[in-house]
Structure formats: C-alpha cells, structure tokens
Amino acid sequence: MKTASPFLEIGADAGPCVDVTFEGAPLRLTEGANLAAALLAAGVEVFRHTKTTGAPRAAFCMMGACFDCLVEIDGVVRQACMVEASQGLRINRPHEAEAHDDPA
Amino acid sequence: MIRRDLVIIGAGPAGMAAAVRAADLRLSVSILDEQLRAGGQIYRDVDRAAALRGDILGKDYAHGATLTAGLRRDAIDHLPGAVVWAIEEGFRISYSQDGQGAQIAASHVLLATGALERPMPLPGWTLPGVMTAGAGQILLKQSGVLARNAALVGSGPLLYLIAAQMIRAGTPPAAMVETQGRGDIISAMRHLGGALRGWPYLLKGMMMLAEITRARVPRFTGAQGVAIEGDTKAEAVTFTSAGRSRRIVCDTVFLHHGVVPNTQAARSLGVGHSWSRAQKCFVPAVDEWGQSDIPGVFIAGDGAGIGGAKAAEHAGGLAALKIAEELGRLDPSGCMEQATPLRAALTRERAPRAFLDTAYPPCAEALAPGDSTIVCRCEEITAGDIRRYASLGCLGPNQAKAFGRAGMGPCQGRFCGLTVSALLADANGRTPDETGHFRIRPPLKPVTLGELAAMDAVAQDEAT
Numbered sequence: 001m002k003t004a005s006p007f008l009e010i011g012a013d014a015g016p017c018v019d020v021t022f023e024g025a026p027l028r029l030t031e032g033a034n035l036a037a038a039l040l041a042a043g044v045e046v047f048r049h050t051k052t053t054g055a056p057r058a059a060f061c062m063m064g065a066c067f068d069c070l071v072e073i074d075g076v077v078r079q080a081c082m083v084e085a086s087q088g089l090r091i092n093r094p095h096e097a098e099a100h101d102d103p104a
Numbered sequence: 105m106i107r108r109d110l111v112i113i114g115a116g117p118a119g120m121a122a123a124v125r126a127a128d129l130r131l132s133v134s135i136l137d138e139q140l141r142a143g144g145q146i147y148r149d150v151d152r153a154a155a156l157r158g159d160i161l162g163k164d165y166a167h168g169a170t171l172t173a174g175l176r177r178d179a180i181d182h183l184p185g186a187v188v189w190a191i192e193e194g195f196r197i198s199y200s201q202d203g204q205g206a207q208i209a210a211s212h213v214l215l216a217t218g219a220l221e222r223p224m225p226l227p228g229w230t231l232p233g234v235m236t237a238g239a240g241q242i243l244l245k246q247s248g249v250l251a252r253n254a255a256l257v258g259s260g261p262l263l264y265l266i267a268a269q270m271i272r273a274g275t276p277p278a279a280m281v282e283t284q285g286r287g288d289i290i291s292a293m294r295h296l297g298g299a300l301r302g303w304p305y306l307l308k309g310m311m312m313l314a315e316i317t318r319a320r321v322p323r324f325t326g327a328q329g330v331a332i333e334g335d336t337k338a339e340a341v342t343f344t345s346a347g348r349s350r351r352i353v354c355d356t357v358f359l360h361h362g363v364v365p366n367t368q369a370a371r372s373l374g375v376g377h378s379w380s381r382a383q384k385c386f387v388p389a390v391d392e393w394g395q396s397d398i399p400g401v402f403i404a405g406d407g408a409g410i411g412g413a414k415a416a417e418h419a420g421g422l423a424a425l426k427i428a429e430e431l432g433r434l435d436p437s438g439c440m441e442q443a444t445p446l447r448a449a450l451t452r453e454r455a456p457r458a459f460l461d462t463a464y465p466p467c468a469e470a471l472a473p474g475d476s477t478i479v480c481r482c483e484e485i486t487a488g489d490i491r492r493y494a495s496l497g498c499l500g501p502n503q504a505k506a507f508g509r510a511g512m513g514p515c516q517g518r519f520c521g522l523t524v525s526a527l528l529a530d531a532n533g534r535t536p537d538e539t540g541h542f543r544i545r546p547p548l549k550p551v552t553l554g555e556l557a558a559m560d561a562v563a564q565d566e567a568t
Binding site: 006007008009010011033034037038040041045046047050052053055056057058059060061062063064065066067068070076082084 | 138140145156157187220221230231232233234235236238239242243246247248249250251252253273275336337355356366481482483484513514515518519549552
C-alpha cells in the first residue's frame, strides 16, 4: 500500500511507529504524526464517501476548516487532520458501518 | 471559572505577538489554539519542523520559532488543542480540549483566527487528490509529506513558494497552471511604487521564480477553462493557455488563488463586516488598533484583512497595547509611544499588497463557476442550484438555506460562503454588501454531548 501512495514522506524512518487499522487493513504510522497526513502517505486515497451522493472525499484543507477528512475513530467521527496517530486506533470511513463486516 | 484580562483565540503570529506584548504589560492572558502546537498555519509546528526541514522551508518560516518561544513563560496560559465553539457577551468563551468542555471568562477578547484559502470551485475540485496549496504546505511543514506528482493551479505568490519548497525537497511539481494573465501584471504596474517600497518581497518573488525556471518546471499562464479530471480521484488538469488545449497528468492538484479572512468567530459575535473591493472578500469593521464595533472585541492579523504574517505580528502588538490602555495598565502617551514603531512596520509590510492583489487576482472562473460545478462541498450544492434559487426570488445566503442546504454542512459555510454570496449578488444585480453573508451561530465547531456533559460536571463542582 505504501509504495502506491502519491505522497512521499521524508524522514519517515525516524521515530517510533504505531499500528492502526483503516477499514480493517493494518497500517504502520509514525507515532504522533498528523493522522490525515499519515493516511495520505500510507496510500489511503478515499477517507470517506459523502452522505448525499456517495462521492469519494479525502483531506482537503489540512487545517480543521473543511471537514472533508472526516473519519470514524473508535466509533467517533473526527477530523483526521486534527488527530495524532497513536497505537491501536481503529479508523473507518464514517457512516459505512453497514457496508463492511466490522464485528463491532 | 477562570477569568483573564485578555483571552486570545489563535496562536499564529498575531495571537502570539499579542500574548507576549500583553504579558509584558502585566495583563493576565490565556491563548486558546485549535492546534496542538503553537505557530498558526504559517508557522505550523515550527518548534519541531524547523530543525528537521529548515533548509527546505526557509528562513521566513524559522522566524516563527522566535514567537513560539515568547509563549513559554508563566504569565501566558497557552491552551493547545482548545477548540473554541462559542463566545458569549461578557465575555464567556466555551471550548473543548482533550474531549472535555470548558469555559473561560475575559474582559477583552482578541480574535486572531487568521485566514482560510479562498474557495476555488472548479470542475472536479472535490475529488480526492485535490487539496488547497495551503494544505500542501501544511503537509510539508508539519509532516514532511510531499506530493510526488502535483500540479499547482491558480495564482499568487504562495504557489511560487510551495513550488520552490517542493523543488528543494527533490519533488518538483509537474506543472504550474497559473490563471493570472498578462493584463493583470500591466494593471498592477500602477502600484509599482508600493511594490518597490516592499522590495524584499519583490526580490524573494523573483528568486523563487528563478528557482522554478532553473528546475524546468513548466509554467502556463493565463490558463482558462481549468478543470480537474478523474473518476474516483484526480488524474489530470485540463485547460487552455496561449490558445492551446493542455492536459497535465498528475496525482495531486494544489489549488490557490489567495486567502481570505476567517470571519466565523467575529460574525458569531455580531461584528459588522463589509465587502472589500481590493481584496474581493468580506472584512470585519476594525479601527487602526484592531478594535471592532463591539466594545472589548479586537481582531488582529489576517482575520481583519489579509496582510501576511509579519503584518499580523505588528497588528497583534497594537491590539495588545490598546487593550492594556483600556484596562488602565498603560497610559495613553505610553500606548502611543509603543505603537509608533509598530505602525511604521505595519505600513512597510502593507506597501506591496495592492501590487500583489492586482498582479495575482482571484481566478475569475472560480469566482463565477459554471452551473454544474459544486460550490458547497459539504452538501454538494452546485452553482446552478444557487442561480436557480435566485431565479425563484432568493436574495441572500440565509434565505438560500430555505431552498437548499448550502452552508448548513459541518464546515458551516467556510468553503462556500463567499461563492454563495457572489453568485446571488451577481444573479440579482445587487452588491455583495446588499446580499450579505451566512449568519454564523455557535457552535462554531461541532461539540459532542460528552464534551458538554463534562463541562456541566465541572460547573456543578464549582457551584457547590
């Protein structure tokens, strides 16, 4: 997944990593990294689908203003660009619980 | 509830400079900031990133560390990760921090909430892979994340800065698709005097352009008919330039055609705003000290009208002086004396602004998008929808909410407000001032019931 990313993370090897999941898929992210940036660097292209038309969206403003980077973290919908990566985060596309087989 | 002489919202250059100046004058100060580390967007995460990537980001960025250093003193209560969602008269400020709601009281409030990217609705701008140029810079500053194959689209000096930084980092952009034309530069020449007074900026601009030319990044100016192609993500930018149709294949598109004041907090307090013809946006009514038309509410920095980071720093200082004078901690002559050098510096900083605004005007197509282009990203309302509302008698953006849902999504109009007002004004043959803007009400940012419940528990503890 990492090699397919349109983004390059410089100095990515520095610092400890954390394990998270996105839509059930395991990802290793730099601990404390901005979550939206880390997801982009890890090759996540679609953060969510809109409620109105189902159109794909991803991070847009990176400063907490546009709300396009909304993801569901451990059941709470949050702006990925306002969250830091930490161990064990279970990240999903919001409002798609019925669309995938999350046992929770 | 904690009570301060001054509560500052936003820890960018204006907020940080104001906090330091106010603390010097023995005011009790809290500075609330959404971000976890001080700096604002311009100096985002400077304390960590300057050491790691200072060579790419440049000296102007590293300057931010002198401001963040000023916050590290006991007299300044810096609350990072504090998302303000209501400011009530009196003043009582409600915010969330670490999942807990909290309140703080203040006799004076300084809004230092900075700027937002001017919304740039073009066909395909909602696709994954399309971001603001500011977002591109934030990715690089805070996270060291670079787009491998990006097109930079729009106009303005920020595009040159981000291109130069990408070149230094070894990932030059695929192309620069610039919407300003030859006529804009010619119009700007009448402001050349100001540009020359602000010669350091002119020089920096020329050096960045030289860097871009040396790296052989293709530049297309006067671009028209700009659209982003892609099915589930951005795949290419198409446009015409110099009479030829072009298609630039890319994975990422960074959009920019200037920044505009973030007026959400000021509007929620009822501060008056009016249309600036020069900056093509609404600006709050403030005097030369940043004092708004509501006693005790000050606004400094880009939130009061775009002037840039250094201007924001000086404006923050001026606001702190006037607030200290109003609180009786500084006599009027002392206030004037300390203000004089700040005012002179502010005038210098503002000198090149008219030249820049004229040479790099907003992209005309994004100010009046085609009918099928989405303008409200949250609710997926198109420009055609807004024009249709106007044809049915809709005069203003608040009335438009009764026709559709533009401005009612989670971003609360931050990325469609100016476009909706402009489209309605144009369709109805009225001015932007007559048309007005979305009414902004708290909560300014979403707040969870859990955060509210936690706040209630604290309030009850205090009451008993």
